[in-house]
Amino acid sequence: MLSSVVGYRILGRAEPAASARTAYLCEAPDRLGLADQVLLSELAGSFLRLTEVSDLLRQYCAVASDHLLVLHELLGDEGSSSLFLASEAPSRGTLANATIPLEPQAKVLALAAAARGAHALHEVGIAHGTISPDAIFLTGRGPVLGPPDMVRPAGKVTTSKPAVVLNYVDPALLRGEAPSRASDIWSLGASLHMSLSNTALYPGLDDDEPVIAVQRVLYSRPRLDPGLPAGILDVIRSCMASDMSERPPTAIAVASILEGYEFADLSGPASKADLAEAVSASDQTGGIA
Amino acid sequence: MIARLEVGPGQGVVIRYGHVVAWTSADASTSLLAFLIESARNLSGSPEAGQILVDHLASVLSSADPEPQVGFAVAGPGLARWVSLVHGPAQGWDGASWTTPPTQPGWARTIITPSPALSLNAAGSSLPEGSPSSLLDLEAGVVPGGGLTLWPAPAPERLTLSSAQSGRPDDDQAIDEEPTSTLTISSPGTADPNDFESTNATSQEAYPSATANREASVVVDLRPGASGTRRLSKPALPLGGDTPGAPARAVIVDGVRCHRGHFNRPGMIFCALCSSPIRMGDELPGPGPRPPLGCLITSDGSVYRLDSGYVVGRDEYPTSDGPKVGAATDGRESQDGRPRQLPLGGDPMRRGRAEILLEGWDVIVVDGGSEVGTYTYPPGASVWQKMPSRTREVVAPGSHISFGRDVVTYINPWVAAASDELTRDSTGADDRAG
Known part of the structure; x- marks a missing residue:
């Protein structure tokens, strides 16, 4: 039986984030002094890139925000084709794969928290570049934004295999522009839509070959679900405006709009309680109130 | 990587695409066979194809084993060494040890050092007599066969011998060296197990990597207060509504602006950024910082932005004359001043390399004299067109470019955005964002 990886005792498998190959729930080693479980994610970067990746992660870790995933350690083993990232465990999964039922307002507030995390990164010069529901972790202290994909080669925007990833990519990045506040805001809007709606932003995209998928995103506009509440649609439209100047200027502006949203529009109670409280309630009731 | 692969006699199927190989016994289901073929095809361009495939298989088998009685084996490169997964009545021999799956879980995942070859075949069968x-x-392709033997290409470090040591240019050495090791894949059973040290693979199941059940050799503390986690001194990003800042060493080209001020390629009738019309005659072309020119999509689906050029292949710089790859500087370097490499998974560009440059509003491909050559397939073409060695060519948007086994597709928004806009009114723009 596989019992440990890079010295971490494995307790079970976990859903890996988009930038990770595999993930495990592990017991924290004594040196961390933590009682909680930790998430150990296997990244595709080789041992040779450990220094470079650790430098980037240290920049992320230096950002003071309660809305970012807490990282503990980066581990490597000579000769391995993987690096391992130990972080706080998302006890309730990710927004894409939540382990508890999430009401729409909880999803909206999770996006708001991720927007706050993104804003904290932006303020110190870091564009995330890979915001999606997979990158929004539901921890015991509330939803947080995970770190950017630190192991991608220079110039790489995304992958088009599977094409579903392209749902969250600002077409500006496919035009060649570097990730920015505006592109992260676009991704927040796309994530909000994909979290609340069952309809595809780009119908047919999931079955496209990579080149066709990129062209579909680049040369067409996303189709928004007309069944979503008008207020939510307005937020999504503004985040995903093709002209960057029409998008909210900052991610924290997006967070403020979402936190102030009148949840009566969405199915579920008209509460504006923040998600941490909602999650606490879910622990008692089995679902987010 | 693979220098040569020999198919052994007997029943079963041998698969090879790129550097991914697989063997299955004759009783494999069509779905298993199709899965292995498609996986090998899809991963053939990845430098870590073996690792990815083995990891994926291990993940699947860990939850359920649909065909426990079927013998099959896969192998391919990890980043550092070869990896394999052997399942059911199959065996692997790397020249020093056998890999035979334990009864439980019925498969084994191993890291291999072929010495000199790797064989995979049915359990109990004899080693192929490859040479x-x-x-x-x-x-x-996919062919009938009872197993396979694989001779890897020379180890990369041998390519670093200097010309003085070898008496010839380094580039030649990669072509002329004899293969030094072999990998064979076949079904287990006929070799005398007493001749070799058997590999007990029981403890190697479902490893995420070579790090399973081992301590990490390096641990970087990322917690607050740890050394190195100091606050950044970088400035905040420009506000979201601002046009992205021009790179520090922006290339100035002629272009036209839409009424919102977005800079476009001359001749565009709609802005590629905001889709607003650019009426002919409204504005004469004037100078401005060139925006990025789109993206490249590689065989493995990776998308790379064209805000700078790329070096294709592994070598840093060509050694011979001709229109020198790397001589041009416009757009070759990224903003940090270093040329970016386009990581491709297929054959390395052995003799020289190719380069992709940005010049004006055009993307240029420069053939570096590589043995495998550079081919282009512009829109509307019916055949691949080989570029004469050490020449350069403007790449039309939508073109495919081939470097050996790797194909890259060039997508440019500064042409097609106009045609898209022309069709938009008939496709329900009201439902669209923006």
Whole structure:
């Protein structure tokens, strides 16, 4: 039986984030002094890139925000084709794969928290570049934004295999522009839509070959679900405006709009309680109130 | 990587695409066979194809084993060494040890050092009588066979011998060296197990990597207060509504602006950024910082932005004359001043390399004299067109460019955005964002 990886005792498998190959729930080693479980994610970067990746992660870790995933350690083993990232465990999964039922307002507030995390990164010069529901972790202290994909080669925007990833990519990045506040805001809007709606932003995209998928995103506009509440649609439209100047200027502006949203529009109670409280309630009731 | 692959006699199926190889016994289901073929095809361009495939298989088998009675084996490169997964009545021999799956879980995942070859075949079968000097070689495809023997290409470090040591240019050495090791894949059973040290693979199941059940050799503390986690001194990003800042060493080109001020390629009738019309005659072309020119999509689906040029292949710089790859500087360097490499998974560009440059509003491909050559397939073409060695060519948007086994597609928004806009009114723009 596989019992440990890079010295971490494995307790079970976990859903890996988009930038990770595999993930495990592990017991924290004594040196961390933590009682909680930790998430150990296997990244595709080789041992040779450990220094470079650790430098980037240290920049992320230096950002003071309660809305970012807490990282503990980066581990490597000579000769391995993987690096391992130990972080706080998302006890309730990710927004894409939540382990508890999430009401729409909880999803909206999770996006708001991720927007706050993104804003904290932006303020110190870091564009995330890979915001999606997979990158929004539901921890015991509330939803947080995970770190950017630190192991991608220079110039790489995304992958088009599977094409579903392209749902969250600002077409500006496919035009060649570097990730920015505006592109992260676009991704927040796309994530909000994909979290609340069952309809595809780009119908047919999931079955496209990579080149066709990129062209579909680049040369067409996303189709928004007309069944979503008008207020939510307005937020999504503004985040995903093709002209960057029409998008909210900052991610924290997006967070403020979402936190102030009148949840009566969405199915579920008209509460504006923040998600941490909602999650606490879910622990008692089995679902987010 | 693979220098040569020899198919052994017997029943079963041998698969090879790129550097991914697989063997299955004859009783494999069509779905298993199709899965292995498609996986090998899809991963053939990845430098870590073996690792990815083995990891994926291990993940699947860990939850359920649909065909426990079927023998099959896969192998391919990890980043550092070869990896394999052997399942059911199959065996692997790397020249030093056997890999035979334990009864439970019925498969084994191993890291291999072929010495000199790797064989995969049915459990209990004899080792194929392959020879490094044989001319038999499966370059790509799916064929009947009872196993396979694989001779890896020379180790990369051998390519670093200096010209003085070898008496010839380094580039030649990669072509002329004899293969030094072999991998064979076949079904287990006929070799005398007493001749070899058996590999007990029981403890190797479902490893995420070579790090399973081992301590990490390096641990970087990322917690607050740890050394190195100091606050950044970088400035905040420009506000979201601002046009992205021009790179520090922006290239100035002629272009036209839409009424919102977005800079476009001359001749565009709609802005590629905001889709607003650009009426002919409204504005004469004037100078401005060139925006990025789109993206490249590689065989493995990776998308790379064209805000700078790329070096294709592994070599840093060409050694011979001709229109020198790397001589041009416009757009070759990224903003940090270093040329970016386009990581491709197929054959390395052995003699020289190719380069992709940005010049004006055009993307240029420069053939570096590589043995495998550079081919282009512009829109509307019916055949690949080989570029003369050491020449350069403007790449039309939508073109495919081939470097050996790797194909890259060039997508440019500064042309097609106009045609898209022309069709938009009939496709329900009201439902669209923006």
